[in-house]
Amino acid sequence: MFAYAVRRVLATIPVMAIVALFVFSLLYIAPGDPAAVIAGDQATPQDVERIRASLGLDRPFLVRFGEWVWNILNGNMGVSIFTNLPVTTMIQQRIEPTLSLMVLTLCLAVSIAVPMGVIAAWKQGSWIDRAVMGFAVLGFSVPVFVVGYVLAYIFALELDWLPVQGYTAFREGFFPWLENLILPAIALGGVYIALIARITRATMLEVLQQDYIRTARAKGAGQRSILFLHALKNAAVPIVTVIGIGVALLIGGAVVTESVFAIPGLGRLTVDAILRRDYPVIQGVVLLFSFVYVLVNLLIDLLYTLFDPRIRY
Amino acid sequence: MAEPLLVVENLQTHFRTPDGINRAVDGVSFHVNAGETVAIVGESGCGKSVTSMSILRLIPEPPGKIAGSIRFQGRDLLKLSEPEMRSIRGNEISMIFQEPMTSLNPVLTIGRQIGETLRLHQGLSAKQAEDKAVEMLTLVGIPEPRRRVREYPHQLSGGMRQRVMIAIALACNPKLLIADEPTTALDVTIQAQILALMRDLKRTVGAAIVLITHDLGVVAEVAERVVVMYAGKKVEEAPVVELFNTPRHPYTQGLLGSMPKLGSSLTGTETRLAEIPGLVPSLKQKIPGCVFASRCPHATDLCVKVAPALEEKAPGHVAACHYALKEGAIAA
Numbered sequence: 001m002f003a004y005a006v007r008r009v010l011a012t013i014p015v016m017a018i019v020a021l022f023v024f025s026l027l028y029i030a031p032g033d034p035a036a037v038i039a040g041d042q043a044t045p046q047d048v049e050r051i052r053a054s055l056g057l058d059r060p061f062l063v064r065f066g067e068w069v070w071n072i073l074n075g076n077m078g079v080s081i082f083t084n085l086p087v088t089t090m091i092q093q094r095i096e097p098t099l100s101l102m103v104l105t106l107c108l109a110v111s112i113a114v115p116m117g118v119i120a121a122w123k124q125g126s127w128i129d130r131a132v133m134g135f136a137v138l139g140f141s142v143p144v145f146v147v148g149y150v151l152a153y154i155f156a157l158e159l160d161w162l163p164v165q166g167y168t169a170f171r172e173g174f175f176p177w178l179e180n181l182i183l184p185a186i187a188l189g190g191v192y193i194a195l196i197a198r199i200t201r202a203t204m205l206e207v208l209q210q211d212y213i214r215t216a217r218a219k220g221a222g223q224r225s226i227l228f229l230h231a232l233k234n235a236a237v238p239i240v241t242v243i244g245i246g247v248a249l250l251i252g253g254a255v256v257t258e259s260v261f262a263i264p265g266l267g268r269l270t271v272d273a274i275l276r277r278d279y280p281v282i283q284g285v286v287l288l289f290s291f292v293y294v295l296v297n298l299l300i301d302l303l304y305t306l307f308d309p310r311i312r313y
Numbered sequence: 314m315a316e317p318l319l320v321v322e323n324l325q326t327h328f329r330t331p332d333g334i335n336r337a338v339d340g341v342s343f344h345v346n347a348g349e350t351v352a353i354v355g356e357s358g359c360g361k362s363v364t365s366m367s368i369l370r371l372i373p374e375p376p377g378k379i380a381g382s383i384r385f386q387g388r389d390l391l392k393l394s395e396p397e398m399r400s401i402r403g404n405e406i407s408m409i410f411q412e413p414m415t416s417l418n419p420v421l422t423i424g425r426q427i428g429e430t431l432r433l434h435q436g437l438s439a440k441q442a443e444d445k446a447v448e449m450l451t452l453v454g455i456p457e458p459r460r461r462v463r464e465y466p467h468q469l470s471g472g473m474r475q476r477v478m479i480a481i482a483l484a485c486n487p488k489l490l491i492a493d494e495p496t497t498a499l500d501v502t503i504q505a506q507i508l509a510l511m512r513d514l515k516r517t518v519g520a521a522i523v524l525i526t527h528d529l530g531v532v533a534e535v536a537e538r539v540v541v542m543y544a545g546k547k548v549e550e551a552p553v554v555e556l557f558n559t560p561r562h563p564y565t566q567g568l569l570g571s572m573p574k575l576g577s578s579l580t581g582t583e584t585r586l587a588e589i590p591g592l593v594p595s596l597k598q599k600i601p602g603c604v605f606a607s608r609c610p611h612a613t614d615l616c617v618k619v620a621p622a623l624e625e626k627a628p629g630h631v632a633a634c635h636y637a638l639k640e641g642a643i644a645a
Contacts, residue, residue, distance in 0.1 A: 212418040215417065215478075217371055217402070219429055219433070220400065220433050230421075233421070236420075309467070
């Protein structure tokens with residue numbers, strides 16, 4: 001068990017290194033020259049060259065990469081070309097709304113989707129099952145911004161129950177925080193719920209056919225215990241895997257959701273940075289998102305052992 | 314005389330399928346006395362497993378439908394509500410299945426799985442249940458029970474797992490134990506051990522056993538009375554010795570004839586094992602005559618047209634065959 005955990009943690013290091021290399025190369029792959037952008041329209045080629053040298057862009061790739069990684073490990077992600085603020089500061093200012101949105105969406109989605117999938121599998125072929133599957137198709141096919149605007153129109157504009165947009169920090173109270181985030185979380189969670197519910201249903205259907213479920217019935221176990229203990233624990237590995245993979249959906253969706261609901265988070269920061277070709281910020285944000293994704297999936301690898309004692313390789 | 318522990322009367326378990334009704338069990342009656350071992354034998358697809366699952370109402374309804382009556386200690390199990398039925402399952406009637414490798418939940422500890430019935434039916438705390446689980450493991454002959462209760466099924470061998478299944482089944486001192494092919498999936502030496510264990514435990518616990526099997530060797534070993542099923546019907550029933558000595562139904566004779574005898578290939582003459590030609594007929598159409606007529610070496614026009622009733626051919630020995638009585642053992 002301990003050896004497994006150590007191995008899994010160590011395995012993330014090369015993954016992160018490759019991600020870092022990829023993120024750093026963005027600067028090379030992406031069109032446009034940051035030095036030219038900074039220099040402005042009036043600059044002479046000499047000016048551009050000078051700025052390039054001052055940014056260190058004229059040195060070899062690997063040297064710059066090494067320096068960049070070393071700085072990041074020391075907590076320095078560079079300075080924004082546009083605002084002249086350290087990238088770490090900019091991220092710190094924006095991280096709370098995004099993290100709030102993602103955590104809330106994750107909790108909401110899992111607590112809705114898993115029971116939905118379980119019940120759909122239990123009542124396979126019934127109207128409940130069909131409703132859940134219908135919802136799943138809808139969740140997959142309607143884009144986040146459509147759901148977002150529809151929800152905002154109904155619950156914020158027409159019914160006036162919730163604020164239309166904006167964000168309230170968590171320290172100002174749980175309910176104001178929740179009030180602002182609930183609509184974005186539902187909008188963002190649609191696809192995620194659909195994905196988790198489908199996988200839960202499919203896995204549960206398979207598990208419910210197993211002999212040990214019959215044994216549980218023969219022991220006199222109740223329906224709830226059969227579904228949520230005997231079956232769900234066996235179905236857990238594929239389900240948590242999808243929950244982990246789905247975090248990528250949340251990251252991508254967060255960018256759109258934050259735009260729709262005017263949430264000052266990392267998603268907005270990313271969009272703005274891309275529009276301004278603010279490479280240090282883009283690199284910082286993408287690296288952070290990748291890191292979160294790798295971390296979540298590491299956590300899930302470790303969770304496997306909790307659900308299935310056979311996974312201890 | 315008091316009513317037997319279990320009385321199954323005219324049990325009919327039918328399944329609705331896209332192409333008609335499958336009459337898996339069609340009018341089976343038998344009884345089990347307290348402390349008795351009754352074997353139900355027959356080849357694959359004859360309805361013996363469905364019969365056993367019907368007793369505990371483990372058949373999914375729909376598509377299944379169970380009719381008739383199953384009286385256990387005077388109560389008709391088919392009339393009980395689902396919660397009442399749950400309080401009987403694993404408590405007063407418990408069951409052991411054929412596949413020890415897949416019948417235990419792979420993600421729960423052995424102790425938890427044995428303890429579950431005790432916590433459900435006897436309201437034991439987690440700690441008490443674990444202590445009792447250790448006791449049960451000792452009873453079924455698993456070494457180092459203290460360590461084993463914390464282990465998972467994949468850490469045990471097939472024979473050990475079947476012992477765990479038996480421990481689960483007997484944890485609440487059931488009055489009736491249904492064993493559905495308990496030894497089929499095991500090595501021969503392990504089979505013998507498990508059978509011996511079941512026989513010993515039966516003596517100590519005092520439970521009656523319904524043993525479902527196609528292995529007549531096992532029947533001879535442990536059963537007192539035998540019910541022979543064919544195509545969803547009971548075709549013969551007799552005390553075990555009587556059945557082996559004077560089988561009345563041609564199907565039973567066929568089953569006995571297809572049993573390999575130890576050393577028979579060494580006696581020189583290359584004798585081929587007798588077989589019953591053909592397969593169990595599809596149960597989707599009603600068969601007007603005798604269900605065995607299509608494969609019976611003695612079948613006549615009468616057999617094809619008229620279904621024979623179960624008749625008592627000797628004390629305690631019934632068979633459903635038009636000719637069984639006249640010819641006695643038809644030249645077995």
